[in-house]
Amino acid sequence: xxxxxxxxxxxxxxxxxxxxxxxxxxxxxxxxxxxxxxxxxxxxxxxxxxxxxxxxxxxxxxxxxxxxxxxxxxxxxxxxxxxxxxxxxxxxxxxxxxxxxxxxxxxxxxxxxxxxxxxxxxxxxxxxxxxxxxxxxxxxxxxxxxxxxxxxxxxxxxxxxxxxxxxxxxxxxxxxxxxxxxxxxxxxxxxxxxxxxxxxxxxxxxxxxxxxxxxxxxxxxxxxxxxxxxxxxxxxxxxxxxxxxxxxxxxxxxxxxxxxxxxxxxxxxxxxxxxxxxxxxxxxxxxxxxxxxxxxxxxxxxxxxxxxxxxxxxxxxxxxxxxxxxxxxxxx
Amino acid sequence: xxxxxxxxxxxxxxxxxxxxxxxxxxxxxxxxxxxxxxxxxxxxxxxxxxxxxxxxxxxxxxxxxxxxxxxxxxxxxx
Numbered sequence: 001x002x003x004x005x006x007x008x009x010x011x012x013x014x015x016x017x018x019x020x021x022x023x024x025x026x027x028x029x030x031x032x033x034x035x036x037x038x039x040x041x042x043x044x045x046x047x048x049x050x051x052x053x054x055x056x057x058x059x060x061x062x063x064x065x066x067x068x069x070x071x072x073x074x075x076x077x078x079x080x081x082x083x084x085x086x087x088x089x090x091x092x093x094x095x096x097x098x099x100x101x102x103x104x105x106x107x108x109x110x111x112x113x114x115x116x117x118x119x120x121x122x123x124x125x126x127x128x129x130x131x132x133x134x135x136x137x138x139x140x141x142x143x144x145x146x147x148x149x150x151x152x153x154x155x156x157x158x159x160x161x162x163x164x165x166x167x168x169x170x171x172x173x174x175x176x177x178x179x180x181x182x183x184x185x186x187x188x189x190x191x192x193x194x195x196x197x198x199x200x201x202x203x204x205x206x207x208x209x210x211x212x213x214x215x216x217x218x219x220x221x222x223x224x225x226x227x228x229x230x231x232x233x234x235x236x237x238x239x240x241x242x243x244x245x246x247x248x249x250x251x252x253x254x255x256x257x258x259x260x261x262x263x264x265x266x267x268x269x270x271x272x273x274x275x276x277x278x279x280x281x282x283x284x285x286x287x288x289x290x291x292x293x294x295x296x297x298x299x300x301x302x303x304x305x306x307x308x309x310x311x312x313x314x315x316x317x318x319x320x321x322x323x324x325x326x327x328x329x330x331x332x
Numbered sequence: 333x334x335x336x337x338x339x340x341x342x343x344x345x346x347x348x349x350x351x352x353x354x355x356x357x358x359x360x361x362x363x364x365x366x367x368x369x370x371x372x373x374x375x376x377x378x379x380x381x382x383x384x385x386x387x388x389x390x391x392x393x394x395x396x397x398x399x400x401x402x403x404x405x406x407x408x409x410x
Contacts, residue, residue: 047377188352
């Protein structure tokens with residue numbers, strides 16, 4: 001699928017990217033979405049899946065994850081290509097005017113690029129220890145992708161939020177032993193999960209911070225320091241999971257030569273950036289009068305896709321027909 | 333616009349906010365934490381995790397705490 005040429009490649013699988021993907025399908029464009037996290041949904045799914053949102057048109061109240069689920073269902077209707085866990089790095093314009101788009105893992109080909117990257121790509125907040133990076137491909141994990149890997153192992157989890165607590169509870173029945181370390185006595189996770197944690201076999205070590213990793217090829221133990229007494233202990237382990245939340249940044253996009261205003265990409269009213277063939281929509285955009293909301297982002301997305309349709313197919317009408325009259329005639 | 337850390341943080345410095353901030357906008361000072369107003373994206377993730385309810389959206393900072401808006405700004409001023 002990598003060699004295939006797409007009409008539009010959407011950078012960022014948050015709410016705006018998902019809606020743009022749907023709208024692109026409705027305008028019969030060949031769509032690909034690239035998302036840096038292993039899941040779709042952007043901030044809604046990564047930062048506050050359980051919070052209610054009250055200002056999405058048509059929903060008096062909707063839980064962020066439910067909105068994501070609806071958006072996904074809508075977005076996937078036209079079967080776009082979905083690429084997860086890849087961070088877009090740079091682009092190159094080819095002789096025929098199309099783009100070659102490089103991620104940290106692959107190369108993608110596309111006629112246009114639509115950036116819906118919100119506040120930038122999310123990366124896990126990493127362990128701030130000198131020798132941590134070398135263990136990333138080994139037994140230090142910022143994401144849990146395959147639970148079976150932890151079968152019968154001694155697992156140590158760092159963090160105090162929902163991810164840390166949920167993984168501790170999930171792995172309790174898989175691993176031989178789970179230790180959960182947090183620098184405060186109180187966990188940020190849901191009360192019900194914390195209650196479940198207290199009644200589980202998970203060993204809880206608080207208030208401790210990690211001060212060192214030891215081992216050879218793989219991490220064999222971590223050194224923890226009690227935040228009050230400064231006393232240190234060693235915990236032996238087979239696998240270390242770090243759930244310190246996410247940080248985001250525009251990162252490589254800043255070097256694309258796009259006109260920027262603070263940390264936003266400047267577009268015109270057609271959602272075109274200063275680079276022909278590259279468009280942007282949603283929170284990442286700045287134009288006169290821009291308001292950063294989910295609902296205005298949906299509007300940006302529809303405008304951007306209409307502009308892209310006209311760019312890819314100059315005979316196409318820019319003003320779309322109503323979905324009520326054309327939807328059932330569209331081919332998936 | 334940005335979020336602002338106010339007086340209850342003084343000498344509390346729980347630092348819960350630094351763990352949830354998605355843009356790493358929160359830095360430690362001598363007596364309290366500060367939010368960099370140029371980096372803050374107003375996502376409000378820090379507000380509910382603060383154990384002493386010290387964080388407010390700048391327009392909602394209580395009257396007697398409004399000095400802290402300037403204090404946050406000055407902390408990051410070069």
